[in-house]
Each structure stands twice: as C-alpha cells, then as structure tokens.
Amino acid sequence: MIDDRAKAPAATERTPAPSAADDHYRVMVVDDSSVVRGIITKSLEADPAIRVVASCPNGAVAVRMLPSTPVDVIVLDIEMPEMDGMTALPRLLEISPGVKIIMVSSLTRRNAEISLRALSLGAADYLPKPATGLGSADQFRLELVTKVKAYAARAPRGRQVRPTTVPSAAQPARTQAPARPVVLRKAAIDRPSVIAIGSSTGGPQALAEVLKSIGPGVTQPIVITQHMPPTFTAILAEHMTRYAGRNAAEAVDGELLQPGRIYVAPGGFHMVMEPGASGTVVRLSDAPPENSCRPAVDPMLRSLSAIYRQKLLVVILTGMGYDGLKGAKVAVEAGAALIAQDQASSVVWGMPGAVAQAGICNAVLPLSEIGKAIGRIARGEAL
Incomplete structure (x- = not known):
C-alpha cells in the first residue's frame, strides 16, 4: 500500500x-x-x-x-x-x-x-x-x-446530466435503459425448499432491507452470493445475523444446509451445492471466475436447480453486469420461481435487468416489496 x-x-x-x-x-x-x-x-x-x-x-x-x-x-x-x-x-x-x-x-x-x-x-x-x-x-x-x-x-x-453508459468488469459498456418491455412468466409457484439470492453493487443495503422484511415463519435456508472480496463477506454475514433475526455466516465447505440459516458465499470462492447422504452439502470452489466474478451467482444457481428444481426460489437484486442470467435460465427451465428487483429501486439495473428482460421472471418488484413477497412464497401463499 x-x-x-x-x-x-x-x-x-x-x-x-x-x-x-x-x-x-x-x-x-x-x-x-x-x-x-x-x-x-x-x-x-x-x-x-x-x-x-x-x-x-x-x-x-x-x-x-x-x-x-x-x-x-x-x-x-x-x-x-x-x-x-x-x-x-x-x-x-x-x-x-x-x-x-x-x-x-x-x-x-x-x-x-x-x-x-x-x-x-x-x-x-x-x-x-x-x-x-x-x-x-x-x-x-x-x-x-x-x-x-x-x-x-x-x-x-x-x-x-446527459445519458451515459456504465461499463462493468462483468459485461461490456451499455446503457442501463431497458432494451425491451418486461414480460412476466406466468407459471405456478411451489413452496420452495431453499431461497437463493444474488446481488452486487448496492447489494449490502438491498440485502438488509429484504432480509429484515421477510417476516417470521420462513424456515427455509437462504443462500446468498454477493460480489465482495474476502474479509468483507464474513463481516457482512455478521451484520446479517444482527438485523435478519436468524443465524448467518460465511459458508463452510462440507457443511449441510440447515433450516432457518443464512449462508453467504465467501469472497474468493464460488459457493455450490451437491446432494449428500444426509442432505444438501455446501462446496466451496476456487474454479475460475465467471462473469469476471468469484464468487459468482451462476454456479450457485446451476447447482441448486439440479437438486431442488421447482422447489427453488431465486431472487436477483441490484448489481452491475449480467451474472445470474445464465444460472437463472437453467433454474427456471428446471421449474424454479424467479423474482427480480425493478429498475427504479436498483442502484444499477444490470443483473436484475438482464433476467427481467429475458422474460423469465415471475415478478419484477420494488425493493420494498421483495422481502414480503419472499415471505409469502416461503409460507406457501400466493405471490
């Protein structure tokens, strides 16, 4: 330094x-x-x-x-x-x-x-x-x-000021304005067994608002990939424990997903899941970055969709680039439900905008409504 x-x-x-x-x-x-x-x-x-x-x-x-x-x-x-x-x-x-x-x-x-x-x-x-x-x-x-x-x-x-593009390490420079109208996917939503959230720029604040408003009665494990360097992810998880009302920690290789807990992908590692004899096992991977990110959202979603299929709820929050798009497509094809943050409440409508414009979302919501929507779906209620 x-x-x-x-x-x-x-x-x-x-x-x-x-x-x-x-x-x-x-x-x-x-x-x-x-x-x-x-x-x-x-x-x-x-x-x-x-x-x-x-x-x-x-x-x-x-x-x-x-x-x-x-x-x-x-x-x-x-x-x-x-x-x-x-x-x-x-x-x-x-x-x-x-x-x-x-x-x-x-x-x-x-x-x-x-x-x-x-x-x-x-x-x-x-x-x-x-x-x-x-x-x-x-x-x-x-x-x-x-x-x-x-x-x-x-x-x-x-x-x-004049319109301008916002370049990203995860994608070529492009305007944030939506290229086409958002078309929602009309499909039945099952009560999920696990909730997966991906976020980047503006994510810590967005995660805080979402996790605070999910409400009681949500017992599913929540797995989160937030683009962050090492050290920051551990502290982010500590903060989550205080404001979310449930235990949160950096994920540990080999541990089992447990009800009611929050797992945060550690900086520098992809967090993926695999089936085990006693339940779903967390694996940390130092495989090459995807979308210029490690941890990245895509590998997390691919691994979860292979295990949970229609019993998976995916949420994409504010962030630059398009990490999460390919993984979300795989998850939706397997039957998962998908919610994206809307443009007005996003710091950068890159990641949520990519899935919203792909026509694969069940809902595109303001940040203030996402936690409540997750709570309803997690309890088996209508979106």
Whole structure:
C-alpha cells in the first residue's frame, strides 16, 4: 500500500470548477496520500463523462469545501489525519444530503467493518484498495469508474446530466435503459425448499432491507452470493445475523444446509451445492471466475436447480453486469420461481435487468416489496 502522508499538501488541490452548463459527473476525491489522489483522479478523468472538481487531503478540508463545490459523488478514504472518513461522513451528508459517498480503504478486517458500518450511516458503497497499490490495479480502477458513474447518475444533479453508459468488469459498456418491455412468466409457484439470492453493487443495503422484511415463519435456508472480496463477506454475514433475526455466516465447505440459516458465499470462492447422504452439502470452489466474478451467482444457481428444481426460489437484486442470467435460465427451465428487483429501486439495473428482460421472471418488484413477497412464497401463499 502506498503511504506518502508526509508529502500530502496542507492545502486543497482542485481542478478548475466547471461552468453551470457543464454536463460532466462531478467528483470530489478525499485521501491523505497525494499519490493516491493523483491516481484516482487520473483514472476517473480518463472517462470523458467524469470530472474531478476537488481533491482534498483530509475530511476537514472536504467539509470546508463542499458548501461551495457542488459534487455528485465523493470518493472518501477512511484513515486520514485531522479528520478521518467516518467523522467526515455524517458532516458531508448533512451539507449535501443527495451526494453519493463511496468509501475507499485498505483491505483489513477493521476497515472492512468500518466500510460496512458506513453503509448503515448513509454511504452509498465501498471499494477496497488493492494491497499491491493502485498503480497497476486495473480491476480497482475499472470498478471505481463504474461505481462513480452508477451513483452519479442517481444523485439529484446527476439525474439531469446527459445519458451515459456504465461499463462493468462483468459485461461490456451499455446503457442501463431497458432494451425491451418486461414480460412476466406466468407459471405456478411451489413452496420452495431453499431461497437463493444474488446481488452486487448496492447489494449490502438491498440485502438488509429484504432480509429484515421477510417476516417470521420462513424456515427455509437462504443462500446468498454477493460480489465482495474476502474479509468483507464474513463481516457482512455478521451484520446479517444482527438485523435478519436468524443465524448467518460465511459458508463452510462440507457443511449441510440447515433450516432457518443464512449462508453467504465467501469472497474468493464460488459457493455450490451437491446432494449428500444426509442432505444438501455446501462446496466451496476456487474454479475460475465467471462473469469476471468469484464468487459468482451462476454456479450457485446451476447447482441448486439440479437438486431442488421447482422447489427453488431465486431472487436477483441490484448489481452491475449480467451474472445470474445464465444460472437463472437453467433454474427456471428446471421449474424454479424467479423474482427480480425493478429498475427504479436498483442502484444499477444490470443483473436484475438482464433476467427481467429475458422474460423469465415471475415478478419484477420494488425493493420494498421483495422481502414480503419472499415471505409469502416461503409460507406457501400466493405471490
């Protein structure tokens, strides 16, 4: 990890402010390392839709600058002198309630815990810094640009800028607008024996809302693949245990699926299932990434559909790319039911949009209705 705190300037660096007619997505970068700020700025401004309008060495400078520097997205480091990211976060949101803040930190358990806690305090997303530094971290830079554009498009001012595509590591650049009307699949839905959920960008917040609202009486195991790096998935599961009212943990290779429990695919491993003498066995695989992801949703769904067929309920939540589409097609052909999050409530309508536009969904619902729908189906009631 790059550390040049001694070289961080005392004053704010900034590019010339754009005119009122400027249609770029406007970003503030806050990090105590001038090298990191420079790399992030260069990476963002390589995209013609983005302009970095402020570069700040700590949270205190960002708080002072924000009232006079309207921005759509703030890229905010966690560990900084004078005022760290967690101290600055609520103050920045108080100044500009509509701004989208992406937390960036080194990949440690402490910072992963802080990043996920920041989501509950109003941050939009997080991005771990690669341990090898940012200079050659192509995946980090691609994900950073992708997330900045996705969130900027949802910021109050960002909704008024020109339409733009959102590139993804999991798919070629393309517009988020639906290419064709959503046609629902009319088919009977069986009471499931297992519930499978796939999510990516915006997923931690979406999962929290869904799992909180499923309601009592749902005893089926819930298996979740959320695109996340190692360390983050373990902490995500710990948070789920607190807010979902049921035990959640990273999946362990060889364990059996148990009623009422939540299993989260560990970062860096695909989570798949296989039949065993005493029940369904969890297997963790370090097979190559699928859709540029590991864990990926597709292998989870393929393995579940082979075991449960029409006794499987699949839910695809907000996320970039189209991971989950191929697996969902296999699951639906085997008889599974499928729910996707709608475009209006998705941070990015990539993954749910892909299955919705494929015509294989039983329902496409706002996030606020998905947990209740899962609860009804799990109890054997009508959708």
